[in-house]
Amino acid sequence: MSKGDSLVIGNLQCVVLDCPDATGLARFYRELLGGEVNRPDRRWAVNDDFATLHTGAGLVLAFQRVADHRPARWPDGEHPQQVHLDLDVPDLDRAQEQALGLGATLLHVDPRGWRVLADPAGHPFCLLRG
Structure with missing residues (x-):
């Protein structure tokens, strides 16, 4: 590999934010950015502990419930x-x-x-x- 070439190891799938209420925070960001909360997607299983937001711009945010979130x-x-x-x-x-x-x-x-x-x-x- 020559100088200036870059090796791509992976692609950003989503940005995950820890929080005390996954669906509630997904809804907050839907109102802020637009998009669809918990759209069916084979990459994730959504539930009370994990929610997603697919924005119109193509960005995916995910929200993971953490019981002792600080x-x-x-x-x-x-x-x-x-x-x-x-x-x-x-x-x-x-x-x-x-x-x-x-x-x-x-x-x-x-x-x-x-x-x-x-x-x-x-x-x-x-x-x-x-």
């Missing part, structure tokens, strides 16, 4: 983010208002023009002007 506390290193999503939005104020209405929590308004929120399970996500 939410992140942004930016506290003792409870790190572990994963977060960046969402491009046309109107930051409107997107923030809608996300808060769905159960998100505002964590930070950055003076450079983006917002950090947490989903109902405590996972941080950012709203950026798209």
Whole structure:
């Protein structure tokens, strides 16, 4: 293999978020991103402990129930983010208002023009002007 060639070991199947309520968090992200919760898919068995969201953009998010889930506390290193999503939005104020209405929590308004929120399970996500 020459310099510059890359070896692909696999393809991203989905992003999995730990949470206390798999279906509830899948529904939260459906309202935020659109898509279909628990669409039949041979790759996953969905149940009370595992839910999926197939978005219109083709991204699949999965949600796994963890009984002793400890939410992140942004930016506290003792409870790190572990994963977060960046969402491009046309109107930051409107997107923030809608996300808060769905159960998100505002964590930070950055003076450079983006917002950090947490989903109902405590996972941080950012709203950026798209």
